[in-house]
Amino acid sequence: MTAARDYEDMHHLVDRLSPRQVRRLRLLATQDEELAQVVEAVSPEQSSEEESVPEGLIALIGSIQGPADLAERHDDYLRERMERRFGNAE
Structure with a gap:
Protein backbone atom coordinates (compact mmCIF):
# COMPACT_ATOMS: atom_id res chain seq x y z
CA MET A 1 0.00 0.00 0.00
CA SER A 47 14.12 16.04 -29.33
CA SER A 48 16.30 19.10 -29.96
CA GLU A 49 13.44 20.48 -32.07
CA GLU A 50 11.27 20.65 -28.94
CA GLU A 51 13.95 22.62 -27.11
CA SER A 52 14.18 25.26 -29.85
CA VAL A 53 10.50 26.27 -29.86
CA PRO A 54 10.08 29.68 -28.19
CA GLU A 55 7.97 29.67 -25.03
CA GLY A 56 5.67 32.39 -26.40
CA LEU A 57 4.87 30.27 -29.45
CA ILE A 58 3.98 27.28 -27.28
CA ALA A 59 1.64 29.53 -25.27
CA LEU A 60 0.04 30.76 -28.47
CA ILE A 61 -0.54 27.45 -30.24
CA GLY A 62 -0.73 25.21 -27.19
CA SER A 63 1.24 22.13 -26.39
CA ILE A 64 0.39 18.53 -27.08
CA GLN A 65 2.46 17.48 -24.10
CA GLY A 66 1.25 18.81 -20.78
CA PRO A 67 0.23 17.88 -17.29
CA ALA A 68 -2.05 14.87 -16.93
CA ASP A 69 -4.82 17.08 -15.56
CA LEU A 70 -4.52 19.79 -18.23
CA ALA A 71 -8.08 19.34 -19.50
CA GLU A 72 -9.49 19.52 -15.98
CA ARG A 73 -7.42 22.48 -14.78
CA HIS A 74 -6.87 24.52 -17.95
CA ASP A 75 -8.52 27.62 -16.45
CA ASP A 76 -6.25 27.39 -13.41
CA TYR A 77 -3.14 27.02 -15.56
CA LEU A 78 -4.11 30.01 -17.70
CA ARG A 79 -4.87 32.11 -14.61
CA GLU A 80 -1.55 31.16 -12.97
CA ARG A 81 0.35 32.01 -16.13
CA MET A 82 -1.39 35.39 -16.48
CA GLU A 83 -0.70 36.19 -12.82
CA ARG A 84 2.99 35.32 -13.23
CA ARG A 85 3.25 37.43 -16.35
CA PHE A 86 1.05 40.43 -15.42
CA GLY A 87 0.59 40.18 -11.66
CA ASN A 88 -2.55 39.63 -9.64
CA ALA A 89 -5.37 41.94 -10.80
CA GLU A 90 -7.20 41.80 -7.45
Missing part, protein backbone atom coordinates in the same frame (compact mmCIF):
# COMPACT_ATOMS: atom_id res chain seq x y z
CA THR A 2 2.89 2.38 0.71
CA ALA A 3 4.32 2.04 -2.80
CA ALA A 4 0.96 2.90 -4.33
CA ARG A 5 0.66 5.95 -2.09
CA ASP A 6 4.20 7.05 -2.94
CA TYR A 7 3.37 6.73 -6.63
CA GLU A 8 0.22 8.83 -6.26
CA ASP A 9 2.06 11.47 -4.21
CA MET A 10 4.79 11.76 -6.84
CA HIS A 11 2.21 11.91 -9.62
CA HIS A 12 0.46 14.84 -7.94
CA LEU A 13 3.79 16.52 -7.21
CA VAL A 14 4.88 16.38 -10.84
CA ASP A 15 1.46 17.70 -11.95
CA ARG A 16 2.10 20.84 -9.91
CA LEU A 17 5.57 21.54 -11.31
CA SER A 18 6.14 24.24 -13.89
CA PRO A 19 7.67 23.19 -17.24
CA ARG A 20 11.00 24.62 -16.07
CA GLN A 21 10.84 22.58 -12.85
CA VAL A 22 9.97 19.43 -14.82
CA ARG A 23 13.05 19.96 -17.02
CA ARG A 24 15.17 20.38 -13.88
CA LEU A 25 13.69 17.22 -12.33
CA ARG A 26 14.43 15.31 -15.55
CA LEU A 27 18.02 16.59 -15.45
CA LEU A 28 18.38 15.44 -11.85
CA ALA A 29 16.94 12.03 -12.74
CA THR A 30 19.36 11.62 -15.66
CA GLN A 31 22.29 12.31 -13.33
CA ASP A 32 21.26 9.56 -10.90
CA GLU A 33 22.71 6.16 -11.88
CA GLU A 34 19.57 4.13 -11.12
CA LEU A 35 17.00 6.66 -12.35
CA ALA A 36 18.92 7.40 -15.56
CA GLN A 37 18.17 3.89 -16.82
CA VAL A 38 14.44 4.55 -16.43
CA VAL A 39 14.67 7.95 -18.13
CA GLU A 40 16.52 6.42 -21.09
CA ALA A 41 13.96 3.63 -21.39
CA VAL A 42 11.08 6.11 -21.47
CA SER A 43 12.65 8.62 -23.87
CA PRO A 44 15.80 7.37 -25.59
CA GLU A 45 16.26 10.62 -27.52
CA GLN A 46 15.41 14.13 -26.34
Whole structure:
Protein backbone atom coordinates (compact mmCIF):
# COMPACT_ATOMS: atom_id res chain seq x y z
CA MET A 1 0.00 0.00 0.00
CA THR A 2 2.89 2.38 0.71
CA ALA A 3 4.32 2.04 -2.80
CA ALA A 4 0.96 2.90 -4.33
CA ARG A 5 0.66 5.95 -2.09
CA ASP A 6 4.20 7.05 -2.94
CA TYR A 7 3.37 6.73 -6.63
CA GLU A 8 0.22 8.83 -6.26
CA ASP A 9 2.06 11.47 -4.21
CA MET A 10 4.79 11.76 -6.84
CA HIS A 11 2.21 11.91 -9.62
CA HIS A 12 0.46 14.84 -7.94
CA LEU A 13 3.79 16.52 -7.21
CA VAL A 14 4.88 16.38 -10.84
CA ASP A 15 1.46 17.70 -11.95
CA ARG A 16 2.10 20.84 -9.91
CA LEU A 17 5.57 21.54 -11.31
CA SER A 18 6.14 24.24 -13.89
CA PRO A 19 7.67 23.19 -17.24
CA ARG A 20 11.00 24.62 -16.07
CA GLN A 21 10.84 22.58 -12.85
CA VAL A 22 9.97 19.43 -14.82
CA ARG A 23 13.05 19.96 -17.02
CA ARG A 24 15.17 20.38 -13.88
CA LEU A 25 13.69 17.22 -12.33
CA ARG A 26 14.43 15.31 -15.55
CA LEU A 27 18.02 16.59 -15.45
CA LEU A 28 18.38 15.44 -11.85
CA ALA A 29 16.94 12.03 -12.74
CA THR A 30 19.36 11.62 -15.66
CA GLN A 31 22.29 12.31 -13.33
CA ASP A 32 21.26 9.56 -10.90
CA GLU A 33 22.71 6.16 -11.88
CA GLU A 34 19.57 4.13 -11.12
CA LEU A 35 17.00 6.66 -12.35
CA ALA A 36 18.92 7.40 -15.56
CA GLN A 37 18.17 3.89 -16.82
CA VAL A 38 14.44 4.55 -16.43
CA VAL A 39 14.67 7.95 -18.13
CA GLU A 40 16.52 6.42 -21.09
CA ALA A 41 13.96 3.63 -21.39
CA VAL A 42 11.08 6.11 -21.47
CA SER A 43 12.65 8.62 -23.87
CA PRO A 44 15.80 7.37 -25.59
CA GLU A 45 16.26 10.62 -27.52
CA GLN A 46 15.41 14.13 -26.34
CA SER A 47 14.12 16.04 -29.33
CA SER A 48 16.30 19.10 -29.96
CA GLU A 49 13.44 20.48 -32.07
CA GLU A 50 11.27 20.65 -28.94
CA GLU A 51 13.95 22.62 -27.11
CA SER A 52 14.18 25.26 -29.85
CA VAL A 53 10.50 26.27 -29.86
CA PRO A 54 10.08 29.68 -28.19
CA GLU A 55 7.97 29.67 -25.03
CA GLY A 56 5.67 32.39 -26.40
CA LEU A 57 4.87 30.27 -29.45
CA ILE A 58 3.98 27.28 -27.28
CA ALA A 59 1.64 29.53 -25.27
CA LEU A 60 0.04 30.76 -28.47
CA ILE A 61 -0.54 27.45 -30.24
CA GLY A 62 -0.73 25.21 -27.19
CA SER A 63 1.24 22.13 -26.39
CA ILE A 64 0.39 18.53 -27.08
CA GLN A 65 2.46 17.48 -24.10
CA GLY A 66 1.25 18.81 -20.78
CA PRO A 67 0.23 17.88 -17.29
CA ALA A 68 -2.05 14.87 -16.93
CA ASP A 69 -4.82 17.08 -15.56
CA LEU A 70 -4.52 19.79 -18.23
CA ALA A 71 -8.08 19.34 -19.50
CA GLU A 72 -9.49 19.52 -15.98
CA ARG A 73 -7.42 22.48 -14.78
CA HIS A 74 -6.87 24.52 -17.95
CA ASP A 75 -8.52 27.62 -16.45
CA ASP A 76 -6.25 27.39 -13.41
CA TYR A 77 -3.14 27.02 -15.56
CA LEU A 78 -4.11 30.01 -17.70
CA ARG A 79 -4.87 32.11 -14.61
CA GLU A 80 -1.55 31.16 -12.97
CA ARG A 81 0.35 32.01 -16.13
CA MET A 82 -1.39 35.39 -16.48
CA GLU A 83 -0.70 36.19 -12.82
CA ARG A 84 2.99 35.32 -13.23
CA ARG A 85 3.25 37.43 -16.35
CA PHE A 86 1.05 40.43 -15.42
CA GLY A 87 0.59 40.18 -11.66
CA ASN A 88 -2.55 39.63 -9.64
CA ALA A 89 -5.37 41.94 -10.80
CA GLU A 90 -7.20 41.80 -7.45
